[in-house]
Amino acid sequence: MEKKRLKKLAEDPRFIQSIYNYCDRWCERCPFTARCLNFALGEEEFDQLEDQDLNNEEFWKKLSETLHVTLELLEEAAEEHGIDLNSMDMEESAEEERLNDELARDHQCSRAAKLYIEMVDDWLDSARYIFSPEEEERSTAEPLDEKDSASSEGDNSLVEPVEVVGWYQHLIYVKLMRAIRGELLEEPEILDEYPKDSDGSAKVALIGIDRSIAAWGEIRNLFPHRSNQILDILVHLEQLRRTVEKTFPHARAFIRPGFDKIDLNS
Ligand code: SF4
Structure with a gap:
């Protein structure tokens, strides 16, 4: 172009x-x-x-x-804008980036989000027969549960919530990492009155968590006999949601261009 x-x-x-x-x-x-x-x-x-x-x-x-x-x-x-694109101290900046990455990866929010990715993988793995029953014949692992079969047969209601879970499974982690890294770089005394990129990223992660919770709720309704494993996931997600809200108390109020409306009364 x-x-x-x-x-x-x-x-x-x-x-x-x-x-x-x-x-x-x-x-x-x-x-x-x-x-x-x-x-x-x-x-x-x-x-x-x-x-x-x-x-x-x-x-x-x-x-x-x-x-x-x-x-x-x-x-x-x-x-x-008078910016010198050649002026960056590469060594210092690479080292700073590495340290920030380490801190961000070690943050309780990112650790929990990472664990969530694994929990989803485990669940999808344990429920793979639901999505492709023909797999059952090729595997010696857990057989297809009759109720799973009944729930999934000719039933498209599973497709959408699973799609939602799949979309946000990694995005929550990615957005949280960006939010945490951003917070490490932002200078609060200068930027306090401006919307922070870290809050915007945390908000996208929170929306992903909200939608994933709703999707898991639907999946749980479809497979009540698998509800314990799904309940573990839901509890983990809810704990993550609360921790993110505590870590980024202004995230929910962040106005995303186009998606959120400015509250003129506040
Ligand atoms: S805002 Fe643009 S990039 Fe983002 S989901 Fe919508 S169309 Fe895609």
Whole structure:
């Protein structure tokens, strides 16, 4: 895409500025695709290509073109704002990044989110017969429970909650890591009155947790005889939700561009 075209698109008022910074990237389910520059760029650049294979040569060629245009725009913007793109102390910054990563990974929220990923994997593994009963014949592991079979046969109601669980399973961890890392870098005395990126990321994680709790609730209703394992997951998620809310007390109030409305009474 040409630089001119990209600039024109970025200035188009139909797009909500920075909406894609605090979304869950689930474009298929997003009610704002028509107002998202990120989505429009993806559509324009890639979706017209017949072959959607990520290894497609054309795909990477297009991506590389976008990189060049983006770098040109970045250089222009840096010059305009007096930013020296060469001034970073790479060694110091890499070391700082490594330390922040370590601290973020060790934070109780990220540890709990990581454990949640494993719990979901375990559950999906133990319930794989529900999704593909033919697997049962090939395996000597736990046989397909009659009730599982009855619950899943011709029943699409499992598809959506499992899809929701799958979408947020890793995203919660990723967003929490970003929130924790961000908080380590933000300087509270300077940024206190401004919305914090860490709160925005924590809010996306919280929304993922809320939706996952709801989805697990639906799965539990479909498989009441498997409710103990699901209850463990629900308890873990609820504890994680409360801990995230305590760690990021302003996250829920963060206004995500496009998705949240500003409360004029507050
Ligand atoms: S705002 Fe919506 S359309 Fe844009 S990247 Fe996020 S999920 Fe996709």
